[in-house]
Amino acid sequence: MIRFDAVSKNYPNGTTAVDDLSLELAEGGITVLVGPSGCGKTTTLRMVNRMVEPTAGTVSLRGRDIRDVAAPELRRGIGYVIQHAGLFPHRTVLDNIATVPLLLGWGRKKARARAAELLELVGLPAGMAKRYPYQLSGGQQQRVGVARALGADPPVLLMDEPFSAVDPIVRAELQTELIRLQKELRKTIVFVTHDIDEAIKLGDNIAVFRTGGRLAQFDSPERLLADPADDFVAGFVGQDRGIRRLSFVDAAELPLREGRVLSAATPVARARAVDEPWVLVVDGDRRPLGWAAVGGLPDEGTLADAVLAPLGHTFSLAGDSARAALDAALLSPSRLAVGVDAQGKVVGVADAYELSAATSGPEKDGPSTSAAPSGEVGKQGPPVHEAGEKR
Ligand SMILES: Nc1ncnc2c1ncn2[C@@H]1O[C@H](COP(=O)(O)OP(=O)(O)OP(=O)(O)O)[C@@H](O)[C@H]1O
Numbered sequence: 001m002i003r004f005d006a007v008s009k010n011y012p013n014g015t016t017a018v019d020d021l022s023l024e025l026a027e028g029g030i031t032v033l034v035g036p037s038g039c040g041k042t043t044t045l046r047m048v049n050r051m052v053e054p055t056a057g058t059v060s061l062r063g064r065d066i067r068d069v070a071a072p073e074l075r076r077g078i079g080y081v082i083q084h085a086g087l088f089p090h091r092t093v094l095d096n097i098a099t100v101p102l103l104l105g106w107g108r109k110k111a112r113a114r115a116a117e118l119l120e121l122v123g124l125p126a127g128m129a130k131r132y133p134y135q136l137s138g139g140q141q142q143r144v145g146v147a148r149a150l151g152a153d154p155p156v157l158l159m160d161e162p163f164s165a166v167d168p169i170v171r172a173e174l175q176t177e178l179i180r181l182q183k184e185l186r187k188t189i190v191f192v193t194h195d196i197d198e199a200i201k202l203g204d205n206i207a208v209f210r211t212g213g214r215l216a217q218f219d220s221p222e223r224l225l226a227d228p229a230d231d232f233v234a235g236f237v238g239q240d241r242g243i244r245r246l247s248f249v250d251a252a253e254l255p256l257r258e259g260r261v262l263s264a265a266t267p268v269a270r271a272r273a274v275d276e277p278w279v280l281v282v283d284g285d286r287r288p289l290g291w292a293a294v295g296g297l298p299d300e301g302t303l304a305d306a307v308l309a310p311l312g313h314t315f316s317l318a319g320d321s322a323r324a325a326l327d328a329a330l331l332s333p334s335r336l337a338v339g340v341d342a343q344g345k346v347v348g349v350a351d352a353y354e355l356s357a358a359t360s361g362p363e364k365d366g367p368s369t370s371a372a373p374s375g376e377v378g379k380q381g382p383p384v385h386e387a388g389e390k391r
């Protein structure tokens with residue numbers, strides 16, 4: 001879709017902003033460019049819509065060298081979102097969003113109807129249409145910025161740190177919202193951020209840059225966490241990458257044991273025979289009631305007579321990740337995680353060790369296209385990733 005072939009950008013002052021970049025960004029996917037300040041992310045992004053022209057190499061869009069497309073025509077098909085939204089302060093929200101359709105000569109009525117549609121799409125109430133940007137919160141302004149970029153329904157969206165000026169809670173909301181929007185719109189999105197967590201949450205693929213405008217690794221988030229190309233990438237993805245990897249493992253794949261799950265009607269003698277320190281007590285519908293410490297059970301009766309320790313949180317095999325399962329194990333008084341189905345019925349339990357063993361198997365998604373530590377990405381030819389290879 002968007003392809004960089006041996007692209008470099010050198011400035012007259014001697015700065016190499018981007019160095020011999022070869023990269024192919026999949027159609028309909030989110031590619032995240034991440035890396036430390038000054039590593040060439042914005043420059044790379046702006047070479048897509050010709051706000052910056054490369055010194056060497058070729059950028060192409062759907063097989064066409066973008067130098068052969070006049071910049072205004074090119075930009076019609078490319079929405080652009082920046083930090084602080086960059087809204088026109090003297091225009092209402094609705095007119096801000098209608099900017100591009102108006103430029104394209106849609107006429108006021110049609111452009112405003114489209115803008116109203118987009119306002120709803122980005123989750124803002126219709127009542128905000130007549131406000132001015134200063135009357136909105138940072139997060140709301142950012143949503144208007146996204147709506148404006150979508151004005152003419154461009155197939156490509158360039159987003160340069162669009163959420164970095166808002167607080168972490170709003171930021172998380174905007175990220176979730178973008179994922180929802182993307183499921184519906186399937187744009188080809190290039191998203192720049194400093195934040196590796198944001199990159200992992202949003203990216204179908206992630207390009208990690210190092211200072212000097214060199215590509216360090218281009219991979220899916222799972223591969224980046226599982227197999228960083230070198231120490232720089234490993235340092236960038238952080239010390240807790242092992243735990244973060246678990247986000248990509250479906251809880252439904254975890255091995256759970258049933259032996260420690262007993263109904264409240266079970267005689268205490270049978271619970272003792274399980275020979276485990278804790279058993280999970282469930283009701284007649286297999287809904288979890290709590291943990292019984294086997295050492296503290298009454299001499300006779302059933303588990304209904306036992307004092308139960310609180311359950312902690314359960315994890316769902318219908319939608320949760322192994323990370324939620326591990327968290328459940330760590331917070332549980334028994335150190336066991338309780339897995340439930342979509343109806344909330346207990347499927348089984350597992351401890352942290354069993355959970356982590358189940359998630360450290362061999363990689364499933366093919367060989368890495370990691371760059372060599374020497375940074376010889378360009379010389380290996382561009383690694384090609386297809387959108388939708390994960391999720
Ligand atoms: N017009 C210019 N003239 C000279 N050098 C420039 C120019 N624009 C950018 N640079 C340099 O190119 C390098 C890459 O800049 P770029 O803006 O692409 O970095 P970035 O990764 O987006 O950084 P940040 O995370 O801080 O936004 C930097 O060293 C920057 O100083």
Ligand SMILES: [Mg+2]
Pocket residue numbers: 041042043
């Ligand atoms: Mg930048």
